[in-house]
Amino acid sequence: MVALILGLVAFVGTNKSVVLSVDGQSSNVKTFGGTVAEVLQKADVQVSAADRVSPDLATEVTDGTTIEVFKAKTVDLTLDGENQTVSTTGQTVADLVSELRVASNSAVSASLETALTGLDDPLSISTPKTVTMVLDGTSYNRLTTAESVAELLDEAGITLAPTDRLSAPQTAALVNGMALKITRVKAGEKDTVTEAVPFETTEVPDSNLYEGEEKVTVKGTPGEKVTVFETMLVDGREVSRTLVSETVSVQPVAAKIAVGTKKKEAKPAPAAASPGGTAPAGGNWSALAQCESGGDWHINTGNGYSGGLQFSVSSWLGAGGGQYAPIAAGATPEQQIAVAEKLRANGGWGHWPACAAKLGLL
Structure with a gap:
């Protein structure tokens, strides 16, 4: 009787009630196992090295222990345009994104709450990238989660004309730091x-x-x-x-x-002036003397100019007037005209600029 009682006590003492959760599906298990590994073995739950078990397999279990098993699963996905297959023990898309350690503001093709086992299509994840865009001669940086050049253009609302040029194909995958130039051609x-x-x-x-x-x-x-x-x-x-x-x-x-x-008819020349001051032969000289000195061929006011054509001393002597008189006022009108002709031959009527212009000789 004593042995029977002791055996019953030992049986009750070693029998435990454990909560076993496999991929979120929980059940109560009665077990005599001493470790997590033994409990899983007796419950016919096979685990691999890729699976996540909590607590670990060597942990001693007690009555009321909860064992969680997350079976590893493979997920097909595209990360920034690259196709790959990853193994994960996560249950949701959010778990997988966390395991991949991508930016939290990445673009994901499915809701973060979606269970991985419920994915119908491969998962697509595009991380944020900074792309330098050059458009209409202006350069600016744009943060985007678009995967390709075509998606970026659509996201930015940029419509290309058939003649426009792109520095990269529209099918090209975007990478961080990429430069994209759009050249408008008309x-x-x-x-x-x-x-x-x-x-x-x-x-x-x-x-x-x-x-x-x-x-x-x-x-x-x-x-x-x-x-x-x-x-x-x-x-x-x-x-x-x-x-x-x-x-x-x-x-x-x-x-x-x-x-x-x-042809114009030639005008008759006026009569020559007398030594006392009348105009000599040669209408132009007479008119010029009238303008320069009032027609007085022997005038000498002491201003440095004398005679009917108002010679300076240097002009008079330079043109040979010294052979007639020291100054022009002492020479006859004819002698003064002879000296004037020499001056006119070398410099024209410009020796008498004001009066020559007035008389229309220039």
Whole structure:
């Protein structure tokens, strides 16, 4: 009887009630096992090195111990465009993302609460990347979780024209630090330029006009030319243009100018002045003396100039006047004119600029 009682006590003492959870499915297990490994063996739960068991297999169990087993499973996924298969003991997508140690703001194709066993398609994870974008000549950085160039363009709301150029194929996978240049190209743009066409001028001899006289008989008017170019713009800047057409829409009208050929009659020369101050032969000299000295050929006011043509001492002597008199006022009008002719031969009427201009001699 005593032995029976002792055996019963030993049986009761070694029998334990354990909570066994396998991948979230819990059950109560009666066991005589002493360690977690023994309990799992008696419960016919096979575990591998990849599985996660808590507490570990060598832990002694007591009545009420909870054993959790998370069976390792394989998951097909694409991480930043790279296909791979990973083994995980996680239960949800959030568990897997945590195990992969990717950024929490990564783009994931399924909800984080989704059970891994409930995935119908391979999981896609795209981590945040900084891409330098150059668009319309402006450069800026964009943080994105897009996987490809095409997805990035769609995300940024950028529509490409058929002629636009990309520095990378649209199918290319994005990587952190990547630079993407978008070049806007506009070809076939028409540019119309309107410009004046100059008119020609024709001179026609006219015997009714004196020599040196001109008269416009037909007023010239410019024409108009329309030129069409085909241009190519790159990022808004013209890089080439091709001539398409050139048309003179308005013909110019040539100007006509009548040019006089009629000879002028020579005017008779005035009589020569007498030594007392009357004008000598040679109308120009007489008129010039009248302007320079009031027609007084022997004037000497002491201002450095004397005579009818107001010679300076240096001009008078330099032109040979010293052979007649020390200063011009002492010479006859004819002698003064002879010296003046020498000056005019070397320098023209410019020796008497004011009066010569007044008389129209310059």
